[in-house]
Amino acid sequence: MEIKQNTSIVLFFIFCVFTSQLSYSDPGVVNGSQLRTYIVHLDPSTNIDYSDLEYGRWCMSFLPTTLDSTAATERMVHIYGDVIHGFAARLTEEEIADMEKKEGFISAYPDKTLQLHTTHTPKFLGLMNADAGPLMVDGGKGVIVGVLDTGVTPDHPSFSDDGMDSPPITWKGSCDLPNGMCNKKLIGYRNFIERYTKIHVTGDDDGNVTIFDDVGHGTHTAGTIAGAAVHNANILGEANGTAMGMAPGAHLAIYRVCSQYYGCPSSSILAGMNAAIKDGVDVMSLSLGSGPGEKYDMDSIAVGSFRATQKGIFVSCSAGNEGPGYKTVANEAPWILTVGASTTDRRITSVVKLGNGQQFEGQTLYQPKNFDPEQMRPLVGSNYDVDDIVNKIVYCGSGIALCQREEINYLVTNGAIGVIQGSYREQGYQTFARNHSLPSSDLTFNKGEEIINYINSTDNPTAKILFKHTIFNASPSPSMAFFSSRGPSVANPGIMKPDIIGPGVDILASYLPFIDRRPEAESSNHSFYIMSGTSMSCPHLSGIVALIKSRHKDWSPFAIKSAIMTTADILDRDGKPITNEMYVPANQFAIGSGHVNARKAMKPGLVYDVASDDYISFICQMNYTDKQLMVITGRNVKCSEFKKISIKDVNYPSISVEIPRNAHDYKVAVKRTVTNVNPGNSTYSLKLNLPKGVSVTVKPQLLNFSKIGQKKSFTVTFVKKKHLGTNSHYSHGYLSWIANKLDTVVRIPMIVKYNDQ
Template identity: 45%
Template sequence: MPPPPAKWKGKCELKEACNNKVIGARNLVASGESPADDEGHGTHTASTAAGSAVQGANALGQGWGTASGMAPMAHLAIYKVCGEQGCPDSAILGAIDAAVGDGVDVLSLSLGGDSAPFYEDGIAIGAFGAIKKGVLVSCAAGNNGPTTGSLSNEAPWILTVGASTVDRQMGSTVLLGNKKEMDGQTLFQPKDYPSKMLPLVYAGSSANSSGVYCAPGSLNKLDVKGKMVVCEMGGEIKRLDKGIEVKSNGGAAMILINNVANGFTTLADAHELPASHVSYEAGLAIKAYMNSTSSPTASIMFKGTVIGKQDAPQVASFSSRGPSQASPGIMKPDVIGPGVSTLAAWPVPLENINNASGPIFNMISGTSMACPHLSGIVALVRSAHPDWSPAAIKSAIMTTTHITDEQGLIADMFDMGSGHVNPAGASNPGLIYDIQPDDYVPYLCGLGYTNAQVSTIVQKKVECSSNQSISETQLNYPSFVLQLGSQPLTFTRTVTNVGKANSVYKVEVYAPNGVEVKVEPKEIVFNTLNDKANYSVTFSVKNGTSQRFVQGSLFWVADGYSVKSPFGIIVD
């Protein structure tokens, strides 16, 4: 690693650990205390964003390969903002201000709170200060999915990141006594696990009402010794704690079944006993089998690392969904990226490691894991285009995404935003939708905020009466969300050519049934780089539609480029 850049002004409060990779470490939540990570979340996310390449990386023997952060040659500065009392706004704002002052180029925040007006949202306020200095802030969308409108970090100047699955699983297949097999996942895969069938018991049979979730202390009076125990997701009980409860009562193994909200998303966790996490559909089949016989049995077959699942990427069930509550006319999340069973660095040994030596890795899941994937990609795009604004970088990521899985299936835009990140495309998007910090002022005034509230966000005095307010959909955002009645609605966008000089872009529109979408002009000619051009989009109801919500996309297509803007329409 090269030494820190000349512009770096930060400091390290963890001197024995700082080097040319980790160039800064500060504790903003407890002054004078160490910024060291003793829990794992910060180490995992930091290494995902910018960890150096490590050969032979694995977690409990799974996922073998070379592990690397998204931007392996980037420097890391760590700012600790969470402690025993949570993550106070004062620490978050202090860290953002400190990081920007220290000279960072990208901020990655794998944290967030409930939806709030932007003037009451510490992260939104801090992130606005960052973009004024040219620093884009990438934030986790939250883990409250699949509930509608459950997002965190909704401000349009933030890159809001949802989580997707990948095509890799740590396979563990449940074999039932009726010979049916149910595929699942687990990180802990004991090599000496016997293949014999075990008695199968449903934790919901416990007299304790929380037994179905294998809550701590709930299985004391249920005979689980030497048996395979079926536990259900939920109950506000951590997945690993469910296995601990089974093991502490003598259970030999666990099947963890999803509830309907978790659907098909299964996770490779470092359980403390043999286990398999299976889908809701598989769980129904398992319970039906148990109800069909007086002596149900099952075994688990551990299959190691399995590559090539065709139903990936999928939006993870837990990934928070739109629409935005704070600003419904802005599409959120912005993008999705890998956030399920992510392998990255870990600061402490896992439970099932004996005499660990060398680097330790773990697999965990969440939008916290997706966020640093995008943060690293932001760093790569910024390195390639140091003169681009935060909004330009964000636009490049959003307009170049993939919108289908390996089977060609598409998700709802309020689940996936603009789509799944395409790192290679983001560095060469062709066109960008740029927004300068002052452009957000009329948008904020249009939200109905007072002068004082807008001034709090933009950190300068604002008089909304002297600024022409605009609606949310009038912001030069790379997507559209609108409420459409009997009257047509027209919006204007400005695009900047960052692809090739002397290029011609033609529009392609994929409109839903019952809605007409007209774009003018239908062709844009650019003579030089950095030329700007305007176009207008008119949406109107055509012959009515029975659907309350419809979605589509428009593309500007040129040689080697396809610049996508999704739109979502609520039909009155």
Template identity: 45%
Template sequence: MSSSAPRMVNSYGNMISGFSARLTREELEAMVTKEGFLHANPDRILPLQTTHTPEFLGLHLQDGFVKGSNFGGGVIISMLDTSVFPNHPSFSDDAMSSPSAMWKGHCDFGASLCNNKLIGGRTFVNGNVGKSPPVDEEGHDTHTTSTAAEQFVKGEEMLGEALGTTLGMAPRTHLAIYKVCNDEGCVESDILAAMDAAVDDGVDVLLLSIGGVSIPFYADDIAIGAFGDIEKEVFVSCATGNAGPFSKMLSNEAPWILTVAASTMDRSIRAFVKLDNGVVLNGELLYQQKDFPSIPLPLVYAESSSNPDAALCDDGSLDGLNVKGKVVVCERDDFSGRIDKGKTVKDAAAMILMNQAVDRFCTLVDPHVLPASHIGYTDGTALTAYIGSSGNATTTFAFQGMVLGTGSASAVSSFSSCELSGASPGILKPDISGPGVSILAAWPPTVDSSSAMTGHSATFNMVSDTSMSTSHLSRIAALLRAVHPDWSPAAIKSAIMTTPDTLDCSSNPITDENHLPATYFALGSGHVNPTKAVDPGLVYNLTSDDYFPYLCGLGYTSKQVQAITRMSGSCDTVGRIPQWDLN
């Protein structure tokens, strides 16, 4: 332990009565013996987990629900992430009213950057509260925040595609930004400090696109903090995680949190891959190069190379291989980034990124440094068979641009974490799915978007993950709070979960990455339908007292339950219920 580092890191008074500190094991053991001690958790470092989505979800500008909610006007949404780029046009305050008198926070971006849209901004990184401006140096939170709450910005696009007016799901909401993450991750004690401050500041909705592996709720600071938030009538939504489709890899499983999976929408940016044997493969491609060669180009697939990483196009794996003027085939995997593969083959004419079996039909639109068509596993199998049987394999690309109205919309993405909850298998998680694939939203021009926009500063970017879907759901919750200010967080969660769609745009069951009907362990209760959620007919409410017997039923001790709920009492007197009997 560094002798110069302060021993006390953070103190908490809203979600829990406690503090975070740097202690030796001997000091912790001594503290356990003190009167009033309940529980101590080791600090963890957790990872971070638009132009068309409002229309896709049925949120039209003249719709009664949207107009009736005043676009979420008056509601304060807090984001705990990497912070935002404050002077992005998405965060202007045109036509914005002042926040209500309930707002008690402050803004450390600087007087010239704070406005009626961006009303708060604070840093909570490594316990250094408010010691530096909370500017986004990663891009993640700028994109996530603008997905849901950005202002109307006309004429935005990415590399000429997805042109339109960008607006968030709730463009008149106020934003309070809490920076809790940097390039090293997000420390739980900082997250808890920001959650504590957000309640003091007077926020209505809290969004976290952060999560770790499944652990008991009494050891999970996000679960503990979220419980304190809902007691203060703050709605909390979190990402389910991006570790799918493997089992028991869910994050944020507590039943008082809205846990969100990622699904597709009805927009595709297409490029066909035409092989010289007449086979045409369906791909998605953002950078549709205007002067791309129309003649057949040689195909290169390095799977047979002596370098085992060559088929994956890992950094340095193709050194010495002449790819200039050719189309390089690369396999997608879960360890090297998709955009990084494009950088490895940047001297080629183009890249074909093909799925391995685990991702099947799930393709994504990424801002690659060269034209790169992403194809599914079945098409990839056909491609490699053709290359193996041909002595002179060639291909051409046929660009189609943006296509709307694709029938398989709302399909659950392969990266979205799914399967049984490890912390509470009797509770279905995730709760709901929402758009999280190929989402166009704001991006800091100071952060590299890794796109083909060489020499330009990208102010928008396309990203796919459960952070994007969680952002959509948080803003839908804000709209519901604006229409129903008397609804509790549990009532809002109930309205969302009892009114979703289970059929896609073609009236077929929503599918997963295998084109099979998605299970509820992947989809949750369904794909969000905000226009139905505003008038669900019936909502199921819960109070914090209802969770005490549920937590006892998980086998927790009375002290462990008290560490979560801050309630007196014991499991012997309150009783225990099976987890599936909650609500």
């Protein structure tokens, strides 16, 4: 059956909530069994034509019959309608077992907590150049971006609506903020973590429930996406400039699904996605996620984003911060844009000079004016005596001995005058601009080791710290952030992940107001802060999606995704291959298609679009059951109803194939289709950068187009060579279509896995 869903469901639930006992405290245990929050999926194909109010009653009917209406309402956490058919409720294992016997039940799984994964980046990404046109004047105009995060600080100047148009008529959302706090920029605000926190608290604990951002994370990501221009944005006087989001003309709809004390429950995320779909957003941005290998039907973001893309909503997610190891990437579903993190060319530098003349460049945010740059000071190692650090610089260790904020504060209390900090070995040659409470310099691991060698080589080690402040045009840039999670995808190695990388290191953007009484903070803008993570790279891409969407309103989410991926840069600003944290060329499991090129993505020439049903065939090829398929798609469908499409043949803007290492004369063919999005006649010729161990044949080798919307298909055949020429399990290459007349390159990665079986 088709269930109609609109605001009546919400009104029914609100009525139930407010007729419950306001002093309710979840007992946590019922008849000796532990209560947990479960997400329950129901059959969308019931034969009864439920009205909206009856849909809510239908969901409530799955709760234990022993509960009276008040108790049942208290157990219910969220009722969904657009994102899934079902609800989230507090239940025991025994109650779930009883629920499984009821007609219409599909599956249930416990709620889990997911983790939260700029003055310069618009210029760094080429959006502030003289020839960039009006992109940064009203970029993203008419586009609504839904941000699912920790909320925002609504009165922050980044959310000013000066010069903004009213939201489009497609907007159907609401604002839970006090009167006047929403405006033409910040058009919606919903709090979905509040219900979760109140229903889980016990005793006198108030759940630390706030309506506003209590972390700063959501304010930072929202400002990066679509923040209004704010002049003199800086921190401690560094990184000074005009802060602006990627799409300053876009509208923001905020869905608070995370908090400082409770993280990001899946049930709240689903509630936020449900509302965003209903409200009419164009883009969803989620800088959060779980770990790698999550099955799609158990992954709230995968399920919710499938439903969103079916309705034309683009979903952008962070790749995770578990790098640099492989098989660590999160948010692996192919209908999501999965974003890794890269560096920019900005550094906030400090230099350590040792008594033996050696000098090492590092970074620090705190660059005090009253620290004498010429005075050498005694230097002690990480095994210091607390009585012997007064007026000395302390080397605070590296690797597992890295000093944390508490220890550095301890050094301050006990009279240390400065701190030098090494990094984790995994960071390679990358450092961060940290805001230590002492004059400091953060160095790479290898430089930290040289500091140790120097301390051990002399009876009177000395050092001084020189502050060089903010510099630009540092090289190499961009390079991979060491923490950015890598592929291959665990959930499905047949799809390359991450898809793209974007700026995610030392990003200055809007933040919670804070107090800093150091003299250097007198000129600081206390509502901006620097943060790093794929949480910062994801909103850069979400904003760029808004730019594209405002120019190409009829493009599908998958066409926009293709435009971003096929125009990405694989070379850095010096014209060399983008490197990883060790400054060696990074492979596609790190950079995906490459580093985003926002301007080129506006005019990609060709796109690899995907029919929605092709992803259903894709899911079926991964051996999901019909019941699991129903959970993911929200449709009463069976795999037998769809044509079989091999995973390798899904029209994704990358190609991944497997070849047995020991097979003879092995070949595998892959089909792709491109759609012309450029007016006029155009001809594209083929260019190949071959993976090691295979020969590649493409037919045809020329693609001719005469009109917009015209489609052309081609076949790529991989033939295993007798001698692979590599001992690696993977080899990487690229397939490009080049239209010289248009100065357009449409490039996709090729990955070959050599299977030892």
